[in-house]
Amino acid sequence: MALNITQQLIKSHLVSGEMNPGEEIGLRIDQTLTQDATGTLVMLELEAMGLERAKTEASAQYVDHNLIQEDSKNPDDHLFLESASKRFGLYYSRPGNGVSHPVHMQRLAKPGKTLLGSDSHTCANGCMGMLAMGAGGIDVALAIAGEPFYVKMPKVWGIKLTGKLPDWVSAKDVILELLRRHDVKGGVGKVIEYYGPGLDELSAMDRHVIANMGAELGATGTVFPSDKEIKRFLKEQGREKDWVELKADKGASYDIDEEINLSELVPLIAKPTSPGNVVPVSEIAGTPIYQSYIGSSANPGYRDFAVAAEIVKGRRVADGVSFDINPTSRQMLTDLVKESHIASLLQAGARLHQAGCNGCIGMGQAPATGRNSLRTTPRNFPGRSGTKEDSVFLCSPETAAASALTGKITDPRTLDFAYPEVKDPKKPTIDVNLLDHPLPLEEAKKTNIVKGPNIASIPEMDEMPDELALPVLLKMGDNISTDEILAGGARVLPYRSNLPEISKFTFEIVDDTYYKRAKETVEQTGHAVIGGFNYGQGSSREHAALAPRYLGLKIALVKDFARIHWQNLVNFGILPLTFVNESDYDLLEQGDVLKVTGLRNKVKQGGAFSLTVQGKNIDIKVMQALSERQKEIMLKGGIINWAKERST
Secondary structure, eight states: OOOOHHHHHHHHHEEESOSOTTSEEEEOOOEEEEEHHHHHHHHHHHHHHTOOSOOSSEEEEEOOSOOOOSSSHHHHHHHHHHHHHHHHTOEEEOTTSBOHHHHHHHHTOOTTOEEEESSGGGGGGGGGTOEEEEOOHHHHHHHHTTOOEEEEOOEEEEEEEESOOOTTOOHHHHHHHHHHHHGGGTTBTEEEEEESGGGGGOOHHHHHHHHHGGGGGTBSEEEOOBOHHHHHHHHHTTOGGGOOOBOOOTTOOOSEEEEEEGGGOOOEEEOTTOTTOEEEHHHHTTOBOSEEEEESTTSOSHHHHHHHHHHHTTSOOOTTOEEEEEOOBHHHHHHHHHTTHHHHHHHHTOEEOOSSSGGGGTSSOOOOTTOEEEEOSSOOOTTTTSOTTOEEEEOOHHHHHHHHHHTBOOOGGGSSSOOOOOOOOSSOOOOOTTEEOOOOHHHHHTOOOOOOTTOOOOOOOOOOOSOEEEEEEEEOOSOOBHHHHBOOSTTTGGGTTOHHHHGGGBTTTTOTTHHHHHHHHHTTTOEEEEOOTTBTBSOOOTHHHHHHHHTTEEEEEESOBOHHHHHHHHHTTOEEEEESSGGGGGGOOTTOEEEESSHHHHHHHOSEEEEEETTTTEEEEEEOOOOHHHHHHHHHTSHHHHHHHHHO
16 A cells, blocks of 8 residues: 555554554654653653653753753753753753754754654754654653553645745745635644655745744645755754655655745735635735744744845834744854844844744743734744734744834735845754763662752642532633643743742633632532633643642533644543533533543443532533543543653
């Protein structure tokens, strides 16, 4: 049977299950990636498991999210992560080395391998011919310990690329076009695989841009072939020996077929407050802006900054515009300095920030209230920027730079000069000064893990009860993101290793009374929440499941779930249920009490069952979609209890 690349990758790593779409499969994981916003919990989980050493081919811990050191909490956690990385045999990327996804691509990514990361944008490394997926931290911890990663077998969505990108149109417009066509749910249950002659026009970093925002489509992953361009990229990085060719078999087919003619694309922009709210830039040209922001893991390449530098070179950004430059890796920043692009940006009026996630996750560069911000970041969910009432647009570096010059949203094709030609440096910098390699085993075993005062152990979780009577504390609409469930940003993320403290921010963007009301249910029966479509989209942070569980959340009943958050709910013993009849959503109100008896047997049996609405004489039919393994996890009260029992 002829296989596409995704099927080849899955088949070569399959340890359990059958490759039938929708069936749970277990995959061997070759590499893992953790970042500091999620990695602290992963390291605590590895310690709780008693792991001696990582069992993967390569695991890396990056510090890229929490770089602001306004007090001791972040640097204390950096020391914890550094010592834990030494203890467990992980690479450690120090603060300032850059964003995990492009740094991993430069230094560790290998075609033909699997990569699991506790960051939803881990899928960016699919640009290298990898099966790269985001997951919750506990799933990554288990993978580091040598356990398979379990996921539902995806459909493979083949997208044929033809043509060539016109001037002023770049890779960001390719993924925005896909979001324009399919919105934020279009990729759920699918791996997106790109092929076709249009690939010859896309560099490895262009492919990174496209693969990164596959997460915004809800996709399990994005896969590109490993071809001569990937070989060229690895050679530049001094890693040509890591290259292997990877292409679809002759005659291979896809579950879904689509085509994008690159020649027909125009500059696109996602309006607030969803990456799927995409229109041509020309449609909203003239809208005034306060900020233009270039960088993040969604546009991390040398050319993304260099083209912006060439656009503003010898010119001046408009009055009242904050032109923010967010470098994404130390070695790429060095090249931009060598080629004088940083000088061009600064002379035009840009503000230069340190290499890291920064404003993308709300860690600095927050826009002013009521003003428009243009960003090359991957997400514009409400409040993610750090400003509660934000207005964030997502666009290409070309559109961002053109708009910085005019002070208003500008179609870059309307500028009165030619599109600048940008080429990569002839000898790109290779910088490993801030990337610490794993210690030898005997030396690692002597390492003491350093814990600051802000680190708190994960509390024990009770097993699932047989009867529940749960008040509905929140009823929410569609596309609730994990940023809305538990915000990022400088106020919140420093508490990522302190569950009692970080839980105080839970659902504050949706309802700032939730924490107080939820705390009152903890010693009683707990509570439930109701949601619409695509519940839990966005970041993979497991805090968005763990904090509500700590506050007593027992059931999340929605129309459907985003993949990673659904897995995180299961992992922490929150029963994820969907409406059998979506119209029943309208029958429920905040304050209703949902009752169920014989719950443990219902979970064991699987399928549909009913919840009774107390006092309304209404039964709501609900569905669970748990595998046999996940049923065991749920009954035990979460994956930590389940893993502990397996290890005894």
